Amino acid sequence: MIKTVKDVALAGKSVIMRVDFNVPMKDGVVQDDTRIMAALPTIKYILEQSPRSLVLMSHLGDPDKDAKKAQEKAEKDGKAFDKEKFIAGKNRMAPVAAYLESKLGKKVEFAPSCMGQKAKVDSLPAGGVLMLENTRFHKEETAKDAASQEVLAKELATYGEVFVNDAFGTAHRAHASTATIAKFMKVNVGGFLMEKEVKYLDPMISNPPKPMTAIIGGAKVSSKIAVLESLLKNASALIIGGGMAYTFLKAQGHTVGKSLVEDEFIDTAKSLLSAAAAQHVKIILPVDHVCGDGFSPDAKVTNVPGLDIPDGQMGMDVGPKTIALYTETILASKSIVWNGPVGVFEFDAFAKGTETVARLVADATGKGAISVVGGGDSVAAVNKFNIADKMSHVSTGGGASLEFLEGKILPGIAVLETK
CATH class of the missing domain: 3.40.50.1260 (Phosphoglycerate kinase, N-terminal domain)
Structure with a gap:
C-alpha cells in the first residue's frame, strides 16, 4: 500500500497537493462538483494538522485542444471566435478556487500562474490555502521530454516540502505536476482518495x-x-x-x-x-x-x-x-x-x-x-x-x-x- 498523509508529519510544513479539479464548467460556473467533493477529506485533514501552507494544483480541460475544437465549430458556423475569451470562460481555475472556498469554509487564495509564485506562497498566513492556475497553461506540464517537464516540476517543488497526490484521475499521466515533481521532493505521499482507489x-x-x-x-x-x-x-x-x-x-x-x-x-x-x-x-x-x-x-x-x-x-x-x-x-x-x-x-x-x-x-x-x-x-x-x-x-x-x-x-x- 502507498503511504498517505496520515503516515507523515505535516505540522509546520508547507504542502503542495495535486488534485483532480478537471470539472465540467459552463460560463465560468462549476456544473458538477463530484471531483471537488472527493478531494475535501484530504484537504481538510491536512489543514487540521496545522501546516505552514497548502498549495493546490490541477489541470482543467486541455486549453489548446478545447480552443481548437471550438474554433473549428465557429468557423464552420460562420461565427467569430475569440480564443482568449473562450479559455477565460472554460479553462480558468479561479471559479474553481471560489467554489472550493464556499465548500471548505476557508479563504482560498488564487495565483494567476504556476510559475513565479514562490513569494505569494511564502506570504500566505499560517495554514493558508492557495490554488494555482491551470497547470496545462504551461507547455512543460505535458511535454514529452523530461528536461522540459523538469522546468515546471522544479518550480512547483519550491512551493512545498511535502508532495501529496490525490488526483487518481490523472495518475496514468506522466506529467510535471503528477509525477515529475516527485523527483524534487523529499516526501511523496497519497491522499485519501488515491488510497481508496488503490485499495479497491x-x-x-x-x-x-x-x-x-x-x-x-x-x-x-x-x-x-x-x-x-x-x-x-x-x-x-x-x-x-x-x-x-x-x-x-x-x-x-x-x-x-x-x-x-x-x-x-x-x-x-x-x-x-x-x-x-x-x-x-x-x-x-x-x-x-x-x-x-x-x-x-x-x-x-x-x-x-x-x-x-x-x-x-x-x-x-x-x-x-x-x-x-x-x-x-x-x-x-x-x-x-x-x-x-x-x-x-x-x-x-x-x-x-x-x-x-x-x-x-x-x-x-x-x-x-x-x-x-x-x-x-x-x-x-x-x-x-x-x-x-x-x-x-x-x-x-x-x-x-x-x-x-x-x-x-x-x-x-x-x-x-x-x-
Whole structure:
C-alpha cells in the first residue's frame, strides 16, 4: 500500500497537493462538483494538522485542444471566435478556487500562474490555502521530454516540502505536476482518495475474493483488449456486453445484422475466447437482443429472442434471457468489477440491460460482495440510476481506472512512497 498523509508529519510544513479539479464548467460556473467533493477529506485533514501552507494544483480541460475544437465549430458556423475569451470562460481555475472556498469554509487564495509564485506562497498566513492556475497553461506540464517537464516540476517543488497526490484521475499521466515533481521532493505521499482507489482496484487484478465476476462493456473491443486479458487471470466469469459483444458473436459464427463490429478484431476475439476456455473462465455473451433499426433514441424497437440478429437490425441492448444469465452470475459473486455499459443506456428504450446490471451489482454488494465500478460510462450509469452509494467503490478516474485494471503501472502512483 502507498503511504498517505496520515503516515507523515505535516505540522509546520508547507504542502503542495495535486488534485483532480478537471470539472465540467459552463460560463465560468462549476456544473458538477463530484471531483471537488472527493478531494475535501484530504484537504481538510491536512489543514487540521496545522501546516505552514497548502498549495493546490490541477489541470482543467486541455486549453489548446478545447480552443481548437471550438474554433473549428465557429468557423464552420460562420461565427467569430475569440480564443482568449473562450479559455477565460472554460479553462480558468479561479471559479474553481471560489467554489472550493464556499465548500471548505476557508479563504482560498488564487495565483494567476504556476510559475513565479514562490513569494505569494511564502506570504500566505499560517495554514493558508492557495490554488494555482491551470497547470496545462504551461507547455512543460505535458511535454514529452523530461528536461522540459523538469522546468515546471522544479518550480512547483519550491512551493512545498511535502508532495501529496490525490488526483487518481490523472495518475496514468506522466506529467510535471503528477509525477515529475516527485523527483524534487523529499516526501511523496497519497491522499485519501488515491488510497481508496488503490485499495479497491488492486485486489481486482491481484487477489479478488472468489468467485469474481468482471463485467466489461462499451462500444469497441479494441479499447478493452488489455483489460479483458488482465481480468481473465483472476475472473471466475466474464460478462461481455455493449457494442463489443457483437464482434465476439460474429467470431462465433453468428449473424449480427448491422450491429457495431470490428472485423479487424475478429481473430482477437477468438483468441480471448480460447484463452478463457483454457483458464476455465465462464464467458457470458448476449443470447437474445433488443434491437433498433438505427442508432437513435427514436429507433423502432425489435426484440430478437435468439442469438442471431437479422439483416437491417442493430443490437442496442440485451434481452430477458441474457438478463437471467447476468442475475444468476452476479448474485453469486463475492467480488465484481464493472467497466462499460451493456447497452445504449443513454437511450431510454435501450437502457434496461445496463440498469438491471447496476441494480444487480448493488444487490450483490448489499449481500456482502465487493464491487468496483471502474470509471467512465459505468459511473454515468450508476449515477443515472441513483445507486452509486450502493457500490463498494465508484472510481473517479476513467482512463486511470482502465489502465490500472489492465495491470499497468501508473506514473502518478509509482512515485509515491510505500509502506
